[in-house]
Amino acid sequence: MYTTKDGEEIFxxxxxxxxxxxxxxxxxxxxxxQFIDCFYGYHASLSPPEQLWTPEKFAKYxxxxxxQDLFIDGPDDMAIFxxxxxxDFYKTGFNTLxxxxxxxxxxxxxxxxxxxxxxxxxxxxxxxxxAMAEIHxxxxxxxxxxxxKGDSRGYxxxxxxxxxxxERCEKLGIKNxxxxxxxxxxxxxxxxxxxxxxxxxxTDFPNLNFIVEHCGLPRLDDFCWIAVxxxxxxxGLAVVLPFIHSRPGYFAKVMSxxxxxxxxxxxxxxxxxxxxxxRWLVERFMSFELPDELVKETGKQLTLxxxxxxxxxxxxxxxxxxxxAQKARLGRMAPVAA
Amino acid sequence: xxxxxxxxxxxxxxxxxxxxxELDESVVELGFVTGIDIAEDxxxxxxxxxxxxxxxxxxxxxxxxxxxxAVAALPWVKRADVRLDEHMFIDEINNGVAAGKDFADAFxxxxxxxxxxxxxxxxxxxxxxxxxxxxxxxxxxxxxPQAFLDLTVEGLERLALDGEGPGxxxxxxxxxxxxxxxxxxxxxxAGERIMHETLSVYLRHIRRVGLNAExxxxxxxxxxxxxxxxxxxxxxxxxxxxxxxxxxxxSSDQTARP
Numbered sequence: 189m190y191t192t193k194d195g196e197e198i199f200x201x202x203x204x205x206x207x208x209x210x211x212x213x214x215x216x217x218x219x220x221x222q223f224i225d226c227f228y229g230y231h232a233s234l235s236p237p238e239q240l241w242t243p244e245k246f247a248k249y250x251x252x253x254x255x256q257d258l259f260i261d262g263p264d265d266m267a268i269f270x271x272x273x274x275x276d277f278y279k280t281g282f283n284t285l286x287x288x289x290x291x292x293x294x295x296x297x298x299x300x301x302x303x304x305x306x307x308x309x310x311x312x313x314x315x316x317x318x319a320m321a322e323i324h325x326x327x328x329x330x331x332x333x334x335x336x337k338g339d340s341r342g343y344x345x346x347x348x349x350x351x352x353x354x355e356r357c358e359k360l361g362i363k364n365x366x367x368x369x370x371x372x373x374x375x376x377x378x379x380x381x382x383x384x385x386x387x388x389x390x391t392d393f394p395n396l397n398f399i400v401e402h403c404g405l406p407r408l409d410d411f412c413w414i415a416v417x418x419x420x421x422x423x424g425l426a427v428v429l430p431f432i433h434s435r436p437g438y439f440a441k442v443m444s445x446x447x448x449x450x451x452x453x454x455x456x457x458x459x460x461x462x463x464x465x466x467r468w469l470v471e472r473f474m475s476f477e478l479p480d481e482l483v484k485e486t487g488k489q490l491t492l493x494x495x496x497x498x499x500x501x502x503x504x505x506x507x508x509x510x511x512x513a514q515k516a517r518l519g520r521m522a523p524v525a526a
Numbered sequence: 527x528x529x530x531x532x533x534x535x536x537x538x539x540x541x542x543x544x545x546x547x548e549l550d551e552s553v554v555e556l557g558f559v560t561g562i563d564i565a566e567d568x569x570x571x572x573x574x575x576x577x578x579x580x581x582x583x584x585x586x587x588x589x590x591x592x593x594x595x596a597v598a599a600l601p602w603v604k605r606a607d608v609r610l611d612e613h614m615f616i617d618e619i620n621n622g623v624a625a626g627k628d629f630a631d632a633f634x635x636x637x638x639x640x641x642x643x644x645x646x647x648x649x650x651x652x653x654x655x656x657x658x659x660x661x662x663x664x665x666x667x668x669x670x671p672q673a674f675l676d677l678t679v680e681g682l683e684r685l686a687l688d689g690e691g692p693g694x695x696x697x698x699x700x701x702x703x704x705x706x707x708x709x710x711x712x713x714x715x716a717g718e719r720i721m722h723e724t725l726s727v728y729l730r731h732i733r734r735v736g737l738n739a740e741x742x743x744x745x746x747x748x749x750x751x752x753x754x755x756x757x758x759x760x761x762x763x764x765x766x767x768x769x770x771x772x773x774x775x776x777s778s779d780q781t782a783r784p
Contacts, residue, residue, distance in 0.1 A: 219614070222579035225753070229578065233748025406548070406742045409734035431744070438740055445734060485730075 190263040190470055190499070198474075198496055199511045201300075201503040202258060202267040202466050204366075204401065204426040204458025207291060208283040211248040220277035231463050234430035239468055249462050251291050258459075259298060262467040265500070265518060266509065268300040268458075270330040270366055270401075289324060297517055300507055302328040302366065307349035308337050314356055321360040327507055328364035329357065330401075333385070345398075346388035354393050364506055365389075366399045366424065369407070383411045390418035397506050399456060402427045403446060412449035422506070423450050425498070426458035432472045440478050448486040452494035456503050470499065530564060533602065537562050537570055540596040547585055547648035549743045550655060553593065557750055560611065568604035570597050575611045577749035583615045583633060588641050590623040646704065650715040653701035654732040655739060657712065660694040661729060667691065671722040675712050682711035 190198040210224035228246050241249075249257075258264040269292070274282035281287070285303050292299045303320035305313050320326050334342045343350065345367065357365065369383050383404040390398050401424040404411030415421045423446055431439040446455055457473070459466040478490050504511050527535075541562075542554045553559055553574065561573040572593055576586060590608045598606040610619050615633075622632025629641045664674055667688070677685065679702060687695060707717020714720060720728055 222614070226578045226580060226749070229749040229752035232752040406738040408738050408741070412734060435744055438744070441737055445737065
C-alpha cells in the first residue's frame with residue numbers, strides 16, 4: 189500500500205517479480221555465471237547508489253529478504269511471480285514455478301503464480317501446462333520467444349505450435365500471456381526482439397491478454413504501432429521504470445508515448461525484483477510529473493488516476509483481483525513477518 | 527610525433543568511423559576498443575569488448591568485420607586482426623572474421639539473414655534518426671518546411687546553414703542513399719516524399735526510433751561500465767594507449783554528435 193500526502197491509499201500489484209538462485213552452488217556452467225553477472229549489470233547501472241546490493245546478496249537473496257523488500261519495507265500489496273527456468277545454466281533452474289510455489293503457500297494472498305511453456309515441447313509441454321493449471325491454478329504464463337532449444341534459435345508467437353498452446357490456455361482459463369520482448373538472454377538474430385508476431389496472436393486470440401514486458405524496447409516504435417490496433421495488448425514497465433532515476437527526461441518521453449498509443453488502461457507496473465526493489469520505484473513514480481512541453485505535444489497527462497491504474501488497477505482487472513475485498517482480507521491478516 | 531604514434535592515431539581515426547549498427551555511435555566513443563597493437567612489419571591487432579557476454583552475435587560480427595576492413599584500408603597496413611574478448615561466441619567471431627567469412631558461413635546453423643540485410647535495416651534506422659535531427663534543426667532555425675521538403679539532394683547541399691546545421695546535414699546525407707526513391711533530399715525510409723501537411727506527425731513517428739536507440743545506448747554504456755568499470759585485470763596491457771584513446775574520444779565528443 190502506498191499512501192499519498194492526502195492520505196489516499198493506493199493498492200499496488202507488482203506485475204513482475206522473481207525469486208532466483210544464482211549462488212555458486214547452483215551455477216552449472218559459464219553461461220550461468222555470465223547470466224547473473226549481466227543481471228547484476230542492469231542492477232548496478234540503473235539503481236540509485238544507496239540501493240546497490242553486493243553481487244553475493246544479488247546472487248541469492250532468499251525468500252525472507254524478498255517478503256521484506258516487497259511487502260514490509262516496500263509498498264507492494266501483491267506481486268506476480270514470473271518464472272525463468274534456465275535449466276541449462278542452473279542445476280535446479282534459475283527461478284521456477286515450483287520454487288515460487290513455496291512462498292505462495294506461505295503467503296497465499298500476497299502472490300500470484302505464473303507458469304511457463306515452450307511451444308517446442310510439443311504434447312509433453314501441453315500436459316505439463318495442464319498440470320500447472322491443475323496444481324497451481326495459474327492465470328498467466330511467461331514466455332521467452334528468443335530462448336534457444338536444441339537447434340532452434342527461438343520461435344514466434346504466430347507459429348502453429350504456439351497456437352496449440354494458446355488454445356489450451358483458453359480452455360484452462362489461463363488468460364494472461366506475458367511475453368519477454370526486450371533485452372534478450374541470447375539474442376542472435378534481431379528477430380528475437382521483433383514484436384510483429386504479437387500482432388497475429390493478439391488478433392486471433394481476442395480472449396487472451398498479451399503483456400509485452402519491457403514494452404518491446406528496443407522496438408518501442410513497432411510495439412506502439414501494434415498496441416494501438418490490438419486492444420488486448422499491454423505494456424509491462426519492468427526495466428523501463430528504473431530509467432526514472434538515471435534518465436528522467438528519457439523516461440518522460442517513453443511514458444508519453446505509451447500513454448499516447450496504449451493509454452493508461454494498458455500499462456502495468458513491474459519492479460523486476462530482485463533486479464530492483466519496488467519501494468524507490470513506486471515513490472519516484474508517484475512523485476513524477478511529465479514536463480509541460482510533452483503534455484502539450486501528446487495531450488496526455490500522467491494523472492493520479494493514471495498512476496493508480498498502472499500501479500495496481502490494471503493488473504487487478506486482468507487477474508480478477510477485487511481490490512476492495514483483497515484490501516479487507518490483507519487488513520485482517522497480521523503484518524507479514526520476515 | 528613518432529611513426530608509431532602517427533600510425534596509432536591513423537588506426538584510431540579509422541576505427542572511429544565504425545559504428546555500432548544499433549546505436550549509430552562510434553565503437554571508439556562507446557569504449558568498445560580496448561587496445562591497438564602495431565608491429566613493425568605493418569600488422570595491426572585491435573582488441574575490443576562488449577557490454578555483455580550475450581551481445582547479439584550478428585551485431586558483434588558486423589562490428590568486428592567493419593573494424594577489420596577499416597584498418598586494412600590504411601595503405602601501410604599489411605595485416606589487420608580484430609580480437610573480441612569474453613563473449614559467448616568468441617571463437618566463432620574471432621576465427622570467422624579472421625578468415626574473412628560472411629556471418630552466414632561463420633554461423634551456418636543460426637544466421638537467419640545475412641549481414642547485408644541487418645546492415646540495411648539498421649542503416650535505415652540511423653537514416654531516420656539523422657534525418658529527424660536535421661529536420662528539427664531546420665524548423666528551429668526558421669526554414670520553411672514547404673520549401674525544404676521540395677529540395678533535391680543537390681539543393682540541400684547548397685542550402686545556407688549555420689550552427690550545427692552543416693554537421694547534421696553531412697551526417698544525414700551520408701545515409702540518404704540507403705532510402706533510395708525520388709531525387710529529393712527528404713524522403714521516408716521507404717523512399718517516399720514527405721508532405722509538409724503531415725510533417726509533424728511524421729516527426730513524432732521517427733522520434734520513437736531515437737527513443738529506442740537512446741534506451742540501447744544508455745543500457746550498453748551502463749552495462750559496459752558495470753562489467754569492466756572496476757576490474758583492473760581487464761584493462762588493456764598498455765594503459766597509456768587506452769588513456770590516449772579515451773582522451774581522443776573526450777575531445778572529439780562535442781563535434782561528432784548532433
